[in-house]
Amino acid sequence: MPISADFTSIYNRDWEIDFTQCAPNGMMKYTDLCNIIQLTAGYHAELGGISFTEMQQFSQAWVLSRMRVEINRLPKWKETVTVRTWIVSLENSRSVRALEVYANGEKIVGCETYWAVFNTDIRRPEALALPHEHYVKYAEQFSTAERVRKIMLFETVKTVKKHKVVVSDLDIVNHVNNVKYLEWCLDTIDSQILLHSRIEAFEMNFMKELTLGEEVLIEEMKTDNNPVFSISRDGKSCFALELQLKA
Template identity: 60%
Template structure:
């Protein structure tokens, strides 16, 4: 019940500086999680028999350093908890024996017809659960209610959607990183980031994006009709 999967970073996944994009980092982590779920019989294909899917609720990523083009990496993943409709999954990324990234994800079971959470219909007792965590800090409360400054608007396009027919989790991060100072990205100044998915977005939805900077924290919120759909908190290296 611990999966290790090897990847090689290709040029399509990299920024101009040759380092892995933060969005593609999240894609690799989620693809590894999906492979583990597939092996255990709780993948998207398995769950669709009951009109169910896993949707990401929270994600925390702590970065020691980013891999770069042509690096061979290994991602390890395991389930920390899985009860009823919720699960915490841990992931770690390695180059050789060096852990370079830790990630924890919080998932919910979602009915793709009713668009509501519900208990997992598939058996999952065969998955071994492991108490160890992959990040130094737990999920935190993101303060995105006060002193936020509007910075952009976005209308959801077809390219933003995934197989569950809502905005893919990585797209929210992409929208925010397209706004942040390029120097932060080009010089790998992100120490950690945490995302909170609050409400799904669909095709043609129009949203407002807001930002707040305080010390080494950068916070983003995405709202539709004044109601929060997503929050992101980035901690920069001092």
């Protein structure tokens, strides 16, 4: 669709947290937090004419490459939160987008995401085919204390789980949805870390796509404090996750 009359370069969207998005402690699941963050980015792209629908005219889609989330506290059941987003940079095939989550005017979550334009026919990155000059880029306005970065993986790993990709893992681009990688890893850790909301930040790197029927290993790297996970296929890492835990 064309650029909406309601388009602004900084976009806000309200979300009411329902019970399906919450863990037994009444706090929002980390995976559902990532979902509303990415859905807000999607709505902003739609208003600005660079959404999945428009991009598919050129066989293109946005795919997430890196994501960092810093959490002061999680949203909770029945709370209405506001997700705010803007573009930090957008050049050729790459874009950095910032997002923040507010509750009662207080910032409770910061997130930085790094996206690539992906050709869905040849499965390769390429320059965005759509105009984006109407988006103001806020090159010095960041949402996190630390920027997205590459996670360093270790040679010594322990396989904690095996998984075969099923239909419910897939999204509209016909590959595993990025939140699924996070879900697979979090399902392997001590439940008390999740139920006591001990994750204060996490970093994710998406390196290779996964498709239906592929078999992967979920691996953990032992560290002194912050757990690091890798999801690999045929000996090659497809995803990395680093958790930063509260003491």
